[in-house]
Amino acid sequence: MNLMFNIVSWMQFHNSNRLLIIIDFLLQCLEVHIIDKSTYIVEALAVFLSSLLHDVIKLGLNPISIIRSLQKTLNFLMHSSSSNLIVLLISSSLIDCPVNYLTDLLILCEMLLKSADINELSLRCLQISLFNWMVFKSDLLEMKYIKRMIIRIEKITEQINNGTKKDNLTFNCLVKKLKSNQYNLHIAFELYTLCNYLNADVFIFWLARFSSNMNEVLSKNLFIFLCGMILFKSLNENAINELLQLLIHLVKKHNCYSTLLLTAVLYKLSCTKNPEMHFILLKTFPHLIICKENVPFIFHTLESLRSSTIPVRTFIMKLHFDIWNLDPKYYINLQNLLTEKIHKISLDEDLEVNVVKSKILREICIKRPELYGGELVSFLSEVLNKYRHKNGSLPSSLALEGISALCKAGIVDIFSTLKELFPKFRSDTRDRVLISFCNLVSTVPDYFEESERCVSLSQEVTTLLWEFATQSGDKNVRRSAYEGLSNFKIEDISDTMPERYKICTNDVLPAFGLVNCECWINILKSSPEDTLDAIGTMLFRLIEIEIIEFRPRIYQVPEGGREPDTYNYLSVYSPLRAITNYVKLNVQKMKLNAAYLQCLRVLSLEYKKPLPPLDWCFLQELVHYKQAKFFCICIASHQVRSSGSARRFMENIVVALTTNEHECLDVFQNLRFLCDSIQPAILRPFIKNALTYSLKLYDEDEHFFNTINTCLKSTLSRHDIHEANRATISDVLVYVIKNADQKSPSFESILKTTAELSKNYVSKFNLDRTSIWKFLLFVKVRIAKALYSKENHFSWLNEIFNVEDYTQGYIGIFIMTYNIMNKLLYAYREQIVILQEVVKVIKKYKNDPSVRVWILELLGQTQALIVDNGSTEKRLNFLCSTIVISFIFLTDQDILILNPLEIIKDSNMALTLFPSSVYGAVKTNLWQEYVPQLLEWLYNMSNCKFIMFSYQTTFYQTLSALRHEKAFGRKLYWLKYMDRKMDIIS
Known part of the structure; x- marks a missing residue:
């Protein structure tokens, strides 16, 4: 069995001929073990074949043999969690499956639904894939299978939500080991495990961990899963809203998936009666217009709501505006709504509609006046003429703002415009309208030219503004008038x-x-x-x-005068x-x-x-x-x-406030000016006493501390302050931080200020193992520099890793943690502390070129230690841990674990994520050029006798996971890699 899977683990699937050979081999093995009723192996083979299904379809090969063989395995999967993995894997294959093979694949899915225990995640992902085929119908496809399966999925999920159907979390151990070799299988496995711990309470916190620059390979594999989560009935409006925001961000990167999201949104829209949920779902439409296949569905849905209530109709207008804002070619749809006359509505409803129209007109004038400005003038004039009454102040003011934007763009002439508007608004009493009118006329100096008409207009405008400023009864109008005057x-x-x-x-x-x-x-x-x-x-x-x-x-004062x-x-x-x-x-x-x-x-x-x-x-x-x-x-x-x-x-003020710290904020807000001239001997005690006092007062007055800390940071960041005073502030900051309480929330805030310290002052936080707090301070100051400095982020991490040895001298305490198998997880608490802090830097700068350079330097350091005959074996293991953790957080694999801190504390968990992490890294352009170097390093480390055996095995598995890379076969190096006598599946 091990031999069979080891052979499979080295086969390359990106070539169609090789893929056919390995599939034929696996199908023969499957037939043998079905006859032998070897449930353990049949289950693993079924899952592995399912993971290959997408590759088969992608390469244009016939998947029927795999599908029919999987149908034979159903009796072995009835009460196994592996059936969930198969459904998850098939869900992604369904989307790209040619229609002539689709019926067979759908029959397999239907058989799985009938015979196996499937959880809600797998069902919803399958449902999303089925929706895709309901949108793009084909004469070769019988829709009865899809409709029947969707109905069955709804029934099963209802049973799950009612608690009458429970999930089974037990896994075939062989499946767990196989996942390191197949990226899509690994993702399916981890998602399935994760989803069983995701409830409505923790879901939003989990979503918040997704970064805006998420790993491209991982985000593609997560998309169907996240779309499936939209259909979960257990998630509230806030959770769905956060989820949709994330999916919209991913759609911008992967346009091809926008139809999947749209179908999920439309189905959710049809299944819920919650108005708030409708509002959240409809807001996604403008972002999905980027795919032309979505356009008819979106406009058809919006058109069907057009005859609804006035609030809904105005909301539809806003959506059409958002669509136009993203793509101007849909202006005709927006124009039809803006010119539409709505009959049989009340005065209040008419006002509501025209307020929305006026706001949209204003935004069009601001954003693209050159395209539509000319034709909008008549609309704006109509609004101004129609709403002369008191209740029409809002649409009128919005129309005036639109006219102001057109004047700035040069679409309409400011002189002729004001000539028409002066008689109408000189005597207007509506405050909101007068404010907008003041803003309009205050732009006159922008068009000033040496001409008689300009001088005349300027006099007329300033006279009018003085009238508003001195005679209006509304303070906001007076303020706007004076603001307008200040432009002249x-x-x-x-x-x-x-x-x-x-x-x-x-x-x-x-x-x-x-x-x-x-x-x-x-x-x-x-x-x-x-x-x-x-x-x-x-x-x-x-x-x-x-x-x-x-x-x-004028600035000259006589000497001595x-x-x-x-x-x-x-x-x-x-x-x-x-x-x-x-x-x-x-x-x-x-x-x-x-x-x-x-x-x-x-x-x-x-x-x-x-x-x-x-x-x-x-x-x-x-x-x-x-x-x-x-x-x-x-x-x-x-x-x-x-x-x-x-x-x-x-100087007198500073001296007086040195012993009166609670009144020092006014001075601190001007500290950057004082540092240019006040002597350091005067500033030092003032700054020291004030900062110390603010830390003591933090629990009672957080604002006091934040103000002082912010002023110190902004002062140090300036290049024009006197160097003597920069040194004074730096000295005080070092002293205060060394004596600060590291458990206090204020400590993290003041650490950010250390980013402005020079290297000489950072070096004053030296390594001292006589106290855990001094050790933590040594690490955290350098991490703060790495996080918040403007450059050389990872050079500060080198200061931490260049310390001779982290495995000795830690206040005499040797901390070990063991798992159930009594294997060592992490030897020393120092290492865990360091890794927790390093992860913060990696997450923040994962797309910065310096992170790759830094990791490559770590690879070089491990090689150097091996050459040194492993004289620092414990340090070598620590560097391996750092590399493993770095790749995991660099490629966002930590998203697959509910608590990312567990990855750092549990080496077994980290090692299971490492092969897919490296795979996810090399699939991006950023790491492609370093693949040969990574392969060599993985091979050398898998042969290294100085590191733990679990690391050797993981590095060898990772080497196997990269077998599809071109560099793997260069100069027959693959012979050397495969010659290593180690089982990938052990």
């Missing part, structure tokens, strides 16, 4: 400013359209509080333009002069009113250039007020590099 030049805004703001204490005549700077203070003082932020933002933009135009000489007390040396029309002088001259005269605080806020914002020289000592008097404290610190921090008074002010 200061000359345009000043020229049309209301006269009541132009009354000033000193008589400064307007020049070039500009007004006395005190006018801006008048606006702040006379405006409602809820509008001040918008005014402040407008002033910020005006000041930023002003500062950019300053010449370098004092900084100016005021900004009187700036232009009398300068908003910066007005705001700063107002703040400074009124420090002691008045309380901190809203306008005063807004002036502080404007000064505290970060400008592209520093503010001109000024004596900032007056901030000392304001910083004691709670409302003004943050603004004062921001103002001084931004000027600390260019102003001596600002620097002295911040």
Whole structure:
């Protein structure tokens, strides 16, 4: 028996002649063992032949001999879990099976359903394959078999869900061993095992482990299984929604499977009465339009819902829009819905329909104005004319946003458009509409040209915006108006400013359209509080333009001279002069009113250039007020590099807060500015005390710690801070992390900050086996660097693996774990800790070229140790464990196990996944060039006497799993590989 399966394990199936030979050999063996009633072997042969069925069909060979031989084995499979594997394997073969062989295959499936115990997973996968043939009917195929089987599947699944039918998890041991040699058999086996532990509670958590860049070979093999899960009645709406999102992502990679997903969705749609489930299922349609075979089914389904209720009809419109968004050639379908007149509906329903239409029109104008913009103008005008009443504010505002997008794209002329719209909306009282209108007219400066009509329009627009800003009763309209004004030049805004703001204490005549700077203070003082932020933002933009135009000489202060007390040396029309002088001259005269605080806020914002020289000592008097404290610190921090008074002010603040840690957040948020000028001797105790305090306070105030940690990380990531202060922060961070509680949730957060440390500071976390915590710290810091640094991810892992030996000196504790067979799983806890952390890096960067280089370096290290006569045998076994685990997580094979941590802890589980993991890797383009190197390494390691026998066997099985690769037969190397005296099936 072993000889038979060992021969089969080395046969290459990608060649049709060789495949026919091996099938003929297996069928003869099957006949002999059926006569001998060797259930154990017949069962294994039946499963193996089923795994070959897909190869037979793919190569265009006749599968009838296999199908009929499998029919003879049914009596041996009645109470065996292997029947489930056969159904799973046949399900994938059914999809590609030529129609002239399909009837025989369907008869086999029907016989399996009648005679064997099949679980819900296998049944649903079979059902998905059957749906495919119901969609693509053929005159050569009798549909009665398919319909009868679907009905029978529903009956059996109902019995399973009612608990009257139980699954049998016992497996033929020979089948378990054979799966290492056949990738599709391995996937079917692991999926079947996994599904028996997947319930509704853990299903969503399991789905969350699927990555966006999943291994291509594995994702193809999982697709039918995941489609089958859609039909599970035990899964709720959330689970189905997450599952569909995953399948849609996979369909984008594998378009050929989109029809399978569509048929599953349509069947689920017909079987459920849950409106929420209908909504979730219908949302998949736009993503499935990528396959032309799906188009008639999708549009037919949507058309059948078109005459439904208004909410459903509007939802169908949204789906048609999503379809158009993915493929513009289906615009005609969307256009028909947009132009359709719906009769006999209420005013509310009519409004609902037109709101959806207006939103779609707006999105079309934004996304593809050049294609459809011209014809949409009439639709938008119709909406504006129809909905002049109060309830029509939403469609009107959406239409205005669409017109704004067309103006930006140059489809319609902004000047003629506003000429038509001004009379309609100048006196409009609808707040939402006025906001959209403000946004439209605020784009006028984008089209500015030196012409009389442009100047005239600009004056008309700014006059209107000032009216909205000062006379509207809605705060949002006022804010939008001020935001619109901020897009214009200061000359345009000043020229049309209301006269009541132009009354000033000193008589400064307007020049070039500009007004006395005190006018801006008048606006702040006379405006409602809820509008001040918008005014402040407008002033910020005006000041930023002003500062950019300053010449370098304005920043020059005479050597040894004092900084100016005021900004009187700036232009009398300068908003910066007005705001700063107002703040400074009124420090002691008045309380901190809203306008005063807004002036502080404007000064505290970060400008592209520093503010001109000024004596900032007056901030000392304001910083004691709670409302003004943050603004004062921001103002001084931004000027600390260019102003001596600002620097002295911040030094005093930092010193004062060194022993008052709970008030330090304002300073920390400006730390990147302070590091340019404040001395390290002042910053060090401040940062150290604050960070230590935040860690102690973590359970009570997580936000406090997160703010400090984020500020430290962003400061270290900057290249323009002073190196002395970078060293100071790094020293403090090293000290705090070494003394931090590794069990605290805050520890993982602060570890991310170590990604910004230089190599010199990372080396301070040296290996120390006198304590498990010091050892963990050594590993975790380097893992954090690998995870969060921008480059050289795996070079940090080398620092961990280059330690001379992980098998000695671990605080005198020798930890072994044994399984039932008393075989050693993993010798040392250190190794498990390392592998758990390494896996995180591999999962994150599995498509990065550096991961392949790193694994190849590990292969080279094992070879070097063998040459060294295995002097470090335990280290060699550890490196083998690392390579095994790396390949498993690199190719996403961990998805097949409910708890991925078990793969690291249980070497037997890891070794069973390794052959298929390597197979999945080499089937991608990323690993193809390394196949010869992998084959040589597997052969050498299977002959290595210094590693555990279980590793030798697994590496030899993996060598056999790669027998179909071209490199396997090069220069007759296969003779050397097969000459190894070891049973693959043992």
